[in-house]
Amino acid sequence: MDITLCNELLQLINDELNLTFTTEAGMDNIKSAFEACASIEYAEKTYEGYQIVKELQYKLDNKNQDIYHIVLVKAEEEAELTEDQNFALNLAVMNMSxxxxxxxxxxxxxxxxxxxxxxxxxxxxxxxxxxxxxxxxxxxxxxxxxxxxxxxxxxxxIDEEHEGTLEDPIPYAKTMTVHNGKYYVEDGIIYKCVRDSGQPLYATCASLVGNYFEKVEG
CATH class of the missing domain: 2.10.10.90 (Seminal Fluid Protein  PDC-109 (Domain B))
Known part of the structure; x- marks a missing residue:
């Protein structure tokens, strides 16, 4: 995309790169071009890693010419963690509930x-x-x-923790180990567990009524 800087106006103000220019392209094309641009070269300087944060368009009354003003800022670089920081992060993840x-x-x-x-x-x-x-x-x-x-x-x-009470039953899912006295809910129906399974169950609550569950509500 060809642009013509107005009075050679490319300024770096408070870490913001400001460009004022004219072009035959519309604003959508301008934004696409700058978003795809990895670097900007001007007056033997290269500006890299900038992203658009503001775009303005106005006209000069005496020439009826569209003037564009683009403001770009440099994207923050992600800081690499030190070995100690990585260790601390991994430890925190391991110990997370x-x-x-x-x-x-x-x-x-x-x-x-x-x-x-x-x-x-x-x-x-x-x-x-x-x-x-x-x-x-x-x-x-x-x-x-x-x-x-x-x-x-x-x-x-691992499923969301519930109290297993009548007011807060545990959503039942196959492969779940159930515990005596806890309440479970499946398809909107609440069941009370009448004995520990000791191992994951593969069947539905409904099919295990009389064995592991008794129907309570629903």
Whole structure:
């Protein structure tokens, strides 16, 4: 895109790069051009890493000419963490409660990143938008054994914590270990657990009434 600076007007004011110019291009094309521009060269100087923060357009009455004014600022560079900072961050993530971990699933490593590697008991990984905890040491993570209902012996899905009372029942999901006296809700129906399962269950609450549950409401 060709532009003509007005009176050679390119100014660096308070870390803001100001350009006043004329051009045949419209404002949309101007914005696209500057957003795609990695650097600006002028008077043997190179300005890199600037982003548009303001754009103005006005006319000169005596010439009926469009004048454009663009203000750019330099994007803040992400600071690299020191080795100590990385250690502290990783330690904080490892010690984070499951409740807090569910609020920031994206900071946890993906399960896929461990394929072909070792996973230790208690490590939390994300997979398809869900957070999972490793139940036992896994010597080699296999690609065909992703966290799911089929691999509950290896992975436990972490769900939002609930009191398990009638007022705050636990949303039931397959692969869940249930506990005597706790209340669970499935498809809008509340069930009371009548005995510990001791291991993850694969069936629905409705199909386990009389065995692990009794229907309470719904």
């Amino acid at each position: 499951d409740t807090n971990a569910l609020k920031c699933i994206s900071i946890f490593p993906t399960w896929e990143s461990y394929i072909g590697k070792k996973l230790s008991e208690g490590i939390r990984v994300q997979h398809k938008g869900e957070l999972w905890k490793v139940r036992q040491d896994i010597a080699t993570v296999l690609e065909n054994q992703a966290p799911s209902i089929e691999t509950v012996a290896l992975y436990e899905r």
